[in-house]
Amino acid sequence: MILTNTLPTTTTLNGVAVTVNTPADINAPIGFTAVSNGESWVARPGPNTVVSALGVPAASSTAMLDWSQYSFFSFTATNAFTLAFANAQIGQVILIQITAGAGATTWPSVSWFSGSGGAKPTTTSLSVVVAVVCTAYNTFSAFQIATTS
Secondary structure (H helix, E strand, O other): OOEOOEEEEEEEEOOEEEEEEEEOOOOOOOOEEEEEOOOOEEEEEOOOOOEEEOOOOOOOOEEEEEOOOOOEEEEEOOOOEEEEEEOOOOOOEEEEEEEOOOOOEEOOOEEEOHHHOOOOOOOOOOEEEEEEEEEEOOEEEEEEEEEEO
8 A cells, every 4th residue: 555655766777777756655554544535545543434324225125234345334224124244354343323213123143232231222213323343253243332312
């Protein structure tokens, strides 16, 4: 990965000394992640979040949450639908914002921490934010981290 900094470096090509720009940064500093600004990479304090707004999933559909593409998902639970996870890596964390709705959401196999009552959140009159952690292959733990009315 090349960040925005480059340094002039003199090298010899076919016996001729030439000066070229080479990367000054190869990796982002610890605690930072690389983010593209459209031209090059810049280091930003992490974590950086890529958002997927799913809207209102259709009734009886499956909403696929691809962990390799996004780290923050949002949807309105108006209809009954199923959530599915794809491409989760062990240790990875995603956030899910669920806007109030009367629909039932079927979750993948998730162990809910006791901080959220040991069960998935209900969203009939609330909006919630849930953190989901991949703890092993196809194994997830989750907890509710915020609630609004």
